[in-house]
Amino acid sequence: MENVSLPIIDFAALSGAPEARRQMLARLGQAAREVGFFYLTGHGLSEADQKATLGLAARFFALPEQEKRSVQMVHSPHFRGYNQVGAELTRARPDRREQFDIMGEETAIGAYALHQPWQRLTGPNQWPAALPEMKTHLLDWQERLTDITLGLLSAFAEVLEQPADVFDASIRGAPYQHMKLIHYPGREAGSSDQGVGAHKDPGYLTLVMQDNQSGLEVETANGWISAPPLAGALVVNIGELLELASNGYLKATLHRVVSPPPGVSRLSCAFFMAARLDATVPLLSLSPELAAQAQGPESDPTNPLFYQVGENVLKGRLRSHPDVAARHYGQPDGAAQGIRDKAQEPIPA
Template sequence: MEQLPILNLSDWHAGGQSRHAFITKLADAARRIGFFYLTGHGIELARQQQVLLLARDFFALPLADKLAVKMTNTPHFRGYTRLQGELTLGKPDLREQFDIMQEETANPPRSDVPKWSQLQGPNQWPSQLPQMKTILLEWQQDLADTSVALLKALAVALEQSETAFDATIDAGPYQHMKLIRYPNANGETSGQGVGAHKDPGYLTLVLQDKQSGLEVQTDEGWLSIPPLEGAFVVNIGELLELASNGYLKATYHRVTSPPAGVERYSCAFFMAAQLNATVPLLPLPEYLARQALGPASDPLNPLFHQVGQNVLKGRLRSHPDVAKAHYASFANAI
């Protein structure tokens, strides 16, 4: 079975023949498997290890301290989710997590603005870890900058201007990040760390610790994606599949629970267009357009070109407790 390609982002920044070779390799990875390792991104190994250590420190807090920043406190889908509190395809995932997005001012509920505007708001931060806010917001912005560079490269790979997506991120791309802890499964729980799914945005960057668990669906079966020190695992999201009319591939992936006596920690960053944007359908050259089969269609999971609508749909389905607490009259309409 094949292995994930390794792309070095410094080749893109170098220009010339190095950039050309990077684009060729990127186009193949994004089209054929939808996943690749990314090196040369300029984010030091020490900072990566600092974020993973911070994840360990947070999840080691007493449950009462974590529940003080539980996600159901607000309608903004930020904060702590306890074990089996998130669903994938209607089944609970065996993981606990801490979600943040951009630090924003909350919009007051109004009937004349889209419901997805309630996604905007402040993050929740545990008082026991005062350093967490500064570290994670700086980390999140660095990953956003890396993602924007990749998005420009992907536009060129599709034979568009590298500014093709700029109108959808000119106010800053939508950012969503989560620290995640996967305990080992026992006889009373499934091994579903996270069930098979596609990511809804433009791009996802995942930092893994030393424990495997991430798997990608291929024509030959499920491919294990072991950690590669210093590298991020990058995957194509559904918005890029939409924008390219299915030429680029958003791939199903999952996480299996670690073996007995082992825990797994990771940090996942999701970048999408800004919430008020509409994803464009790119005018691909004819020879590429002939290979675009249209985005995958799932009647149980419709895709919307309007970004805020698409993001809110996914959040409501994944977090029914937040939906019940803050979107009860609206959730069934998604």
């Protein structure tokens, strides 16, 4: 294992003795403010359980191509299911990874009740018939990861000197959940090394579980650095919604994955937690001291940020999966008309 280059946060200490908790909250705030990424230990997920989840991922990706294609994402207007290598785009370039995406297990909203394009994100997952145990295991795992992110979100409320329930209105009922199992094949001669292109995540928080192979990289003021696996730890990063809520005090950071070398593969499990799709991101009123350090969310004309959560999530899904966009949203360029119109509106000051 390489030397770790990101801060390490002990989740258990955030609910421990007062002094240890105070010190860990200070470290958490510094990590989220300066880097936007950190390792999380003390989260309660055993290494054995983590290996079992990655082992299930390995079994899925080893299935015959026909079995995997039976649950292709293009069949789902809710963006759930399997994608083969090259099917997902980042900044209009294909990523060299295959993956299996799930979200909350839900009932699709009837056509009579659909008023916004993003409401179509709600719906059931697809599950491979060849691995019936996947449904129970992954839905349970997703709930365990959700609990961790909710604990972190509560800690960030304290870091931002806000009431403990400041995010409750945006997650009440259930936050938006999105989890993916990912397989990165080794590079081939002449192929791109873009496992995943440079991007930011659209939610509140992201948790990443890695196997023993490096590949994740984070942009810093000193250039790109590696975030190699740390035994038992999760990698956590700040999403665009927390950057928006804190007016840029917390940092959503560009990151990417470089494909492993020839003959080597990499497995990971990424979990993205956002506010409810029908929620609006709260713009927090920071203390004068914190507000003086908040420089506003970064503005990228090619990647507009929306305070309405469903719009922000759907924007990313349409852009990344043009095949699903074309089949189910009638937009081969990956942008529903409502999203295109909204992109012209500036983020409120």
